[in-house]
Amino acid sequence: MAKEVLVVAEQVDGIIANVTLELLGEGKKLAHKLDAPLSCFILGHNIDSQVDRVIAAGADKVYVADHPELAEYKTLPYRRVIIDEINTWSTPPHTMLMGSTTSGRDLAPRIAAYFETGLTADTIELDIGPYEHKAGVDKSKIGYFPECLYANRPSFGESLKARILGPWKDPQMATIRPGVFPLPEMVSKPRSEAAKIKNVEVKLEESDHRVRISKILREAGSKIDITEADVIIAGGFGLGSIEGFKLLQELANCFENSVVAASRKAVDLGWITYPYQVGQTGKTVRPKIYIACGISGALQHRVGMQKSDLIIAINKDPDAAIFSFAHHGIVGDLFHVIPEMISQIKASKKEPAFA
Template sequence: MWVIAEQENGQLMNVTFELLGAAKELCAKLEEKCCAVLVTAAAGELTQQLIAAGADVVYVIEDAKYADYDTELYTDAICQLSKKYDPASIMFGATDDGRDLAPRVAARLHTGLCADCTALDVTDDKLVAWTRPALGGNICATIICDVNRPQMGTVRPKVFKPAELDNTRTGEVIAFTPEAGAVSRVELVKKEALSSENAVKIDEADMIAAGGRGFGSKENFDVLEQLAALFENSAVAGTRAAIDEGWLTHSQQVGQSGKSVTPHIYFACGISGAIQHLSGMKDSDIIIAINKDAEAPIFTVAHYGIVGDVNVILPKLIEKIKAYKA
């Protein structure tokens, strides 16, 4: 079983450790080796980190041209590696890059892909059982790929606990150089660091302050920043309506056409709860909803609900939290 490692600014992303944690358990049932694939400009200590997290084998594809994610170069490299070593299954994170890369690899290898998985298991026939939400999140479908290889899937971030690091572990490192062929048609025009208030991605946040059209204006909507600032590892997010209004960017959208999130705390403020939005956040540990419509669908998934005008209630709630933390 392969895990495609993701990195950013020379650091492995949390989702990589989450996938390795899940892969180790599956490999124990499958009696297979747990392997990581690292496509990078500089492997450095990353290979040992992957081994410490549970990888028995790390395949390293190292070249300066892989410094930034490039869909064509990464697809070509992973496909060449796969054709040589013939993995039984490949697991990607359901991140922006993973959702772009996985279907391209699957198409080129002529195999299937189960996207956005929230659970994994092994069948009696030693196949990976990929479970994902379906029909707007109302049911969960379990899918197997019993014909083509490799079996492939993307897995939501924060679904599995990160693997515990064991720096005493040893493993095998295999360097691989793809044959020349793929040429990038993408030019990186600009690379800009996220501003400090948006530094936490919504699919990696432990607390999310999310808002919808119920705020009425961007000026009212901005109070969510104050709420998020009261919590560590927090982020501001919104519904499609909020993004369409221009109050947030698409990278902050939660829902069927945005990102699926599973934070510890999810504040749903001024959000009615369209099924497309619910499918992207209903698995949060604690959902706190504020809406003036007592019949709003958001209350069907909320653990705690407040009926009232979000523009009146939220500032008072922020003051209460500040007083509690003082």
């Protein structure tokens, strides 16, 4: 059972999340290059109906762990079931992919640490390719590896993309944020001819129940979804303080279906909360209008918004990276530019349509 590309599925209320389908779409390409099957591991309760969806998304094999304790994601039970199953294989999967979500980022490092293998977080591109390690501090690393998982991600705060790989040990692991890869075309197939399905035995231990769920509040955050907005007014470090977001909100109020969002720096500083973050470690958005205010345009931000239809950037630094990929750049103090923009947009609506 060698060389599988394994996608660990994520489900909410028994429905496979889009990020899993996206990973199956991308995983299929990797599986082709490796000449390996694409498999999907589903954990949940009463999830049989979801098997057809992952098959339609391209899975050649499906591992199903169905148990009441798995209905909602919990670190230890999920960790146990996945590790126990892989340990029955003659070799671990070549590649293992998970969504870079709150649960994927909770679980993936547990699996990576157990297998003492590498894990690349928030990957933006995946591929399979060769690597030759010639010299180095550690001689045990030297060798030629024809089939490595390439996981590319922006390097910290820079306009650099880094390729991270670790072919010395399988599984080679990566997490990928929702929306980075497109949804695959869904092709339904009858199960008999489509895929191998294995029902995985679930054997939990007493120590797996150290965290007990007392309440789930899914309503609380579901109202905020910046990916659904037509117009996004985003603020960065250039706003200077939490107060700057009030000005952005005023501009957002000029538009229908609009929302205020932020770069990571603004979120790190606590000016606005994480659900509003755009970028590699936040959300990937493609609104009709994106107005970036005081955002320098680091690659980490760019990968989350570069597909917006119209990008207007406001920054007082004419050399800011954001001006290399915005459609319109205004060089100026956002505290003067935004109020002017608000008044001009309001005025433009007052003009009669047929003068």
